[in-house]
Amino acid sequence: MLKGIDPKLNADVLYVLRSMGHGDTLILVDQNFPGDSMAKSTSFGRLCRMENLTTAEAARALLSVLPLDTFVDDFAGRMAVVGKPDEIPQVQVEVQAEIDHAEGRPRPMIGIDRFAFYDLARTAYAVIQTGERRFYGCFMFRKGVIPPDA
Numbered sequence: 001m002l003k004g005i006d007p008k009l010n011a012d013v014l015y016v017l018r019s020m021g022h023g024d025t026l027i028l029v030d031q032n033f034p035g036d037s038m039a040k041s042t043s044f045g046r047l048c049r050m051e052n053l054t055t056a057e058a059a060r061a062l063l064s065v066l067p068l069d070t071f072v073d074d075f076a077g078r079m080a081v082v083g084k085p086d087e088i089p090q091v092q093v094e095v096q097a098e099i100d101h102a103e104g105r106p107r108p109m110i111g112i113d114r115f116a117f118y119d120l121a122r123t124a125y126a127v128i129q130t131g132e133r134r135f136y137g138c139f140m141f142r143k144g145v146i147p148p149d150a
Contacts, residue, residue, distance in 0.1 A: 008061035012048045016126040017066055019044075020143045024125040028055055028062065030091075030137030035129035038118065044126035051130070055137040056094035058130045063102035067144035073110065077120075079138035080111035091137040112140065 001007060005014070020026065024043070029035055039047035050058040069075040076099055081087045088096075092109075100106050112120065120140055121127055130137065 006061040006064050008050060008053060008057065009065065010048075010050070013050060013062070013128060014065075016044055016048055016128070017062070020125050022143060022145050023069060024143050025120065025123075026062070026066070026141045026143065027121045027124045027127040028058055028139045028141065029121075029127060029129050030055060030132035030134065031129065032133075032135065033121075033127075033129065033138055034118075035127050038121040039127040041122045042124050042126050048126060048128040049130075050128055053130050053132075054094070054134075055091055055130050055132040055139065056098055058128065058132075059095045059098040059139065060101075062128075062141065063098055066141060067146050068099070068103065068107075069142040069144040071144075072142060074140075075107070075142045075144070076109040077112040077117075077140040078109045079117045079136050080113055081136055082114055085111050085113070089134065089136045091132065091134040095137075095139055109139070
């Protein structure tokens with residue numbers, strides 16, 4: 001245990017988050033996502049897990065230490081529902097709420113087509129798989145920066 005660090009953040013996840021640089025992408029996915037096969041082509045090269053957590057629980061823990069990019073519109077994205085790209089499932093509503101909480105203001109995610117999301121996952125820094133069983137619990141976060149002290 002570490003002071004000030006959410007205990008849901010395991011050693012592998014903390015290592016990945018610390019290793020990422022500005023603009024690197026992190027993929028957070030549900031149990032149905034082909035995480036292991038996709039993770040093999042990422043910069044990290046293997047799948048990280050945050051088992052027994054929903055994607056919203058995992059997102060809250062991640063966003064407690066991960067700054068989101070403020071220079072781009074695609075700072076965060078959600079896998080769009082196939083055939084219904086404007087539909088927002090409850091799991092995505094929950095993760096959006098975690099983003100808004102972490103950012104201190106509403107900051108909507110972009111929708112990403114399923115196959116474009118797979119392509120993005122293959123080129124990401126890392127993939128983290130949760131215990132989420134609801135469909136479309138798949139997200140992308142782009143790392144931002146932490147400014148110097150004033």
